[in-house]
Amino acid sequence: MIPQETIERVAAANDIVEVIGAHVSLKRMGARFRALCPFHKEKTPSFYVDPQRQTYKCFGCGVGGTVFKFVMAYENLDFPSAVRRLAERVNLPLAEAEFRGGDSDPAFQLKRRLLSLHAEAADWFQRHLMKSPEAQPARDYLKGRGIDREVAASWKLGYAPNAWDGLRDWAIGNGYTMDELVAGGLVVVKDDAKRGTYDRFRDRLMIPIGNEQGETIAFSGRVLAAEAQAAKYVNSPETPLFTKGAVLFGLHRARRAIIEAGCAIVCEGQLDLIAAFEAGIENVTAPQGTAFTSRQATLLRRCAEEVILCFDADAAGQQAAERSFAALLEANLTVRVASMPPGEDPDSLIRSRGADAFRERIAQARDFFDFQIERLGGTFDLGTARGQAAFARRMAESVRLVGDPLLREAVVGKISARLGLPAERFRELLVAKTRLYATEPADDRPTELSVVERPAVAVSQLITLALQHEESRRWMLAQPDWRERLRRVRGGELLARVLGARLTASDSASTNAFLSSLPPGEEQVLADLGFNEVPAHPAHVLEDCWLGLEEEELVARREAFQARMRAPNVALEETWNLNQQVLDLQNRLTDIARLRSSRRGLD
Numbered sequence: 001m002i003p004q005e006t007i008e009r010v011a012a013a014n015d016i017v018e019v020i021g022a023h024v025s026l027k028r029m030g031a032r033f034r035a036l037c038p039f040h041k042e043k044t045p046s047f048y049v050d051p052q053r054q055t056y057k058c059f060g061c062g063v064g065g066t067v068f069k070f071v072m073a074y075e076n077l078d079f080p081s082a083v084r085r086l087a088e089r090v091n092l093p094l095a096e097a098e099f100r101g102g103d104s105d106p107a108f109q110l111k112r113r114l115l116s117l118h119a120e121a122a123d124w125f126q127r128h129l130m131k132s133p134e135a136q137p138a139r140d141y142l143k144g145r146g147i148d149r150e151v152a153a154s155w156k157l158g159y160a161p162n163a164w165d166g167l168r169d170w171a172i173g174n175g176y177t178m179d180e181l182v183a184g185g186l187v188v189v190k191d192d193a194k195r196g197t198y199d200r201f202r203d204r205l206m207i208p209i210g211n212e213q214g215e216t217i218a219f220s221g222r223v224l225a226a227e228a229q230a231a232k233y234v235n236s237p238e239t240p241l242f243t244k245g246a247v248l249f250g251l252h253r254a255r256r257a258i259i260e261a262g263c264a265i266v267c268e269g270q271l272d273l274i275a276a277f278e279a280g281i282e283n284v285t286a287p288q289g290t291a292f293t294s295r296q297a298t299l300l301r302r303c304a305e306e307v308i309l310c311f312d313a314d315a316a317g318q319q320a321a322e323r324s325f326a327a328l329l330e331a332n333l334t335v336r337v338a339s340m341p342p343g344e345d346p347d348s349l350i351r352s353r354g355a356d357a358f359r360e361r362i363a364q365a366r367d368f369f370d371f372q373i374e375r376l377g378g379t380f381d382l383g384t385a386r387g388q389a390a391f392a393r394r395m396a397e398s399v400r401l402v403g404d405p406l407l408r409e410a411v412v413g414k415i416s417a418r419l420g421l422p423a424e425r426f427r428e429l430l431v432a433k434t435r436l437y438a439t440e441p442a443d444d445r446p447t448e449l450s451v452v453e454r455p456a457v458a459v460s461q462l463i464t465l466a467l468q469h470e471e472s473r474r475w476m477l478a479q480p481d482w483r484e485r486l487r488r489v490r491g492g493e494l495l496a497r498v499l500g501a502r503l504t505a506s507d508s509a510s511t512n513a514f515l516s517s518l519p520p521g522e523e524q525v526l527a528d529l530g531f532n533e534v535p536a537h538p539a540h541v542l543e544d545c546w547l548g549l550e551e552e553e554l555v556a557r558r559e560a561f562q563a564r565m566r567a568p569n570v571a572l573e574e575t576w577n578l579n580q581q582v583l584d585l586q587n588r589l590t591d592i593a594r595l596r597s598s599r600r601g602l603d
């Protein structure tokens with residue numbers, strides 16, 4: 001458990017507007033900030049950040065909460081990691097003891113060691129690239145691609161010397177262990193009886209792969225000799241730091257430009273990306289490996305609505321593009337395809353014809369389905385029924401992934417036009433083998449919110465006050481029967497928890513630390529209520545709602561009595577008794593209603 005104090009310190013030091021603003025483009029709207037929700041697809045912004053309360057809330061998909069909740073959801077972290085990430089963000093040192101189960105966790109320790117190993121190894125490779133005589137071919141190669149010293153340094157490019165244990169000896173000499181080198185994938189254990197080792201990367205141009213914070217977590221090593229028998233790229237294996245398919249190359253540098261453009265240009269190779277970025281086209285990224293995974297697509301969806309695939313014109317490039325579609329469409333991204341002139345990639349195009357030639361290609365990018373229809377249309381014989389059906393089925397695989405019904409209809413129209421058949425016939429072609437609309441990708445997924453019952457109206461208002469208005473909070477705590485009273489109303493236990501917590505309602509860091517300590521469903525409900533405005537006359541609302549609690553309870557009791565009266569086999573005497581109680585309750589309810597309405601008259 002992280003102490004509440006620590007959480008409060010971290011919350012106080014991290015302004016939610018700055019934290020969210022680093023990922024989402026926020027526009028000021030009065031006292032709040034507004035943006036397109038990073039958690040669901042929308043055209044008009046319904047995602048709000050409240051600087052005063054230090055909370056966020058999406059009125060579209062219902063997500064919301066504290067700065068911790070945001071970091072957890074956005075970066076897919078658990079709570080302690082989110083606290084740590086935010087502490088690091090503001091250089092707030094956290095004592096070792098504050099993270100029992102954090103720093104003392106061996107897996108976590110290993111990650112820290114591997115991060116520092118990768119940072120130092122990147123420096124070591126870079127020193128070799130800049131200085132070592134044997135790195136001359138690497139320097140020549142970069143020069144040939146128009147990458148000068150400065151650019152190479154800014155992307156931390158390096159050179160792995162042509163030796164079997166150069167990196168190993170350096171790292172051991174610098175205090176790293178063999179276990180760490182193997183765990184980080186930098187050294188490979190030989191598959192023989194002696195279990196010797198060798199450096200994974202030898203005589204290669206080294207391209208560090210960064211996480212979203214820009215820390216090096218893996219490497220790509222590119223072969224330099226054109227005629228070499230070796231693989232063009234050698235990549236780090238999966239390690240505790242690096243999960244293939246979960247990282248997008250260059251995203252930590254390109255994210256801001258991608259957010260601003262609302263669009264990401266996806267290049268096939270890392271050097272293509274560097275060339276485009278350095279030519280001023282900065283909203284670029286590259287999948288790690290050839291095709292997009294759904295995790296990468298989700299990452300991208302947080303900062304862009306649209307993706308332009310910019311893969312090589314060769315067959316391999318086209319196939320990689322096609323393999324990426326599914327993940328991208330499923331993430332609700334609009335996909336377009338930019339074609340490069342034959343034999344060119346973005347890097348060579350920019351070098352031979354300039355950045356504008358590349359921009360032009362991007363501007364002319366075609367809708368994915370047009371691209372797909374043309375590509376597949378050429379491979380089936382559409383003059384025959386069999387060819388038409390095969391084509392229709394292939395297209396249906398993609399169409400099914402489109403969530404937006406209007407867009408889907410437009411695509412169906414395009415495909416039937418290509419087939420020269422009415423849309424109805426296209427659908428018929430599909431029925432036999434493929435159910436076109438079998439799965440409807442849901443735009444708004446249910447949140448964990450549904451598991452916690454919404455509190456009664458009066459309780460909701462009281463929670464808002466208890467979270468935000470210190471005076472009201474004290475007043476409620478001063479009511480002698482508050483615990484008992486709350487036990488009997490819907491949502492009362494939530495309010496009781498707010499009142500029972502040690503927090504100061506006027507201090508957002510303190511309330512946010514409290515919210516973070518709750519299970520997700522409750523946190524969501526409470527964060528929502530904490531987001532509501534404090535009414536203009538809190539004292540009146542407070543007393544009114546407090547009476548409302550009693551009302552709520554009396555209504556519940558009356559209903560229970562009435563249900564009992566309707567039950568079969570109830571003795572006449574009991575019925576009479578129940579009836580009397582219902583009447584008493586009714587009287588008390590009338591009194592309360594009169595009291596409440598007269599008080600409202602005071603406003």
Ligand code: ZN
Binds near residue numbers: 061
């Ligand atoms: Zn949303």
